[in-house]
Amino acid sequence: MSDATPPRRRRGARTRRILRGVQILAGVTVFLGGFLAWREAKPFTMNLQPVSQQQAVFLAMERRPAHFYELESRFARRARIDSCVQGWFQGRNDPAVTADQSRARLEACRTVVTRNLTIAPASSNDWTIAAILAQTAGDIPAASTYLKRSLATGPTEQWIARRRAPLMFDLRDQVDDELRSQIDPQLALLLRTEEGIKSLARNYLANPSFRDRIISVAETVEPFYQKRFLDFVKLWAPKAQPAAPSTGDAG
Known part of the structure; x- marks a missing residue:
């Protein structure tokens, strides 16, 4: 008579091992899911x-x-x-x-x-936030580096450009030619969207030093965008208050 384990018993042992493995895997998955x-x-x-x-x-x-x-x-x-x-x-x-x-x-x-x-590392918005905080801390070299990385990872993200472009303009005399050459394209990007135009119109009214620059950029875009920008300026001009000194606030 053979001493070998009957096939049915072997299959039962294998099934129990598989079930234990599944239970352990499920437990680990639940733990990791809860932790995350x-x-x-x-x-x-x-x-x-x-x-x-x-x-x-x-x-x-x-x-x-x-x-x-x-x-x-x-x-x-x-x-x-x-x-x-x-x-x-x-x-x-x-x-x-x-x-x-x-x-x-x-x-x-x-x-x-x-x-x-x-x-x-591909978050253009986080690079912009890093640049704003660096500028606020007086770390201009870091701000310049972060702005370049923001442009590299999201050059046409209008919602990011709303904060990035004014910061680049503020730092225009402290950054290199490479970054300085990107200021006008970023402003032009904002002029082609309604939210961007609103942002520029607010800056136009609040910051006199910004006006000549944005006018020169506006002259390079299509007449439709020029008119929409001027309409917002005329709409908000009566409500505009004298500009307060810049504090470089982040966010």
Whole structure:
């Protein structure tokens, strides 16, 4: 008589091993899914905390690339940098926040956006935010580098150009010829969209030094866009207030 295990028993053992493997895989999947959901929700739930607690988290953040488990969606990344910048901006108007503390908060926000860029280096908007924060911190070489990367990753993104173009204009005397040559094309891009025209019209009314430049650029686009720009200027001119000194606010 043979001592071999009956085929039915072997099939039963194999089935149990497969089921155990499936259970383990399902458990790992649920755990990873829960962890990633927690990571994704973190920037949003942070907004429910007091600003002081939020800023403490940002100030403790290390200057290092993001780890693989910190990969988040662009919505979560945006929520995190928005929280940081808003907290920093509020602190600027808070007498209890010293100048040194305000500078530390600004540098913390620069750390946040730098880590965002290690996750999504093709995010033209994050490069623009990095440039705005660098300019605010007085780091013009970094601002110039970030603007070039923003242009390289999203040269025709009008919604990004609404902040990028005015910043490039403000830095026109501090950047190299390569970046300076891109100012007028970015302004022309804005003149071809309604939201861009509104943005330029507001800048036109608020910033006298901007007027000659935008007029010269407007003369290069089609008459339809010229007329629409002038219509917005005429519409808002009666409501315009004298321009306040520029503070270089981010965002």
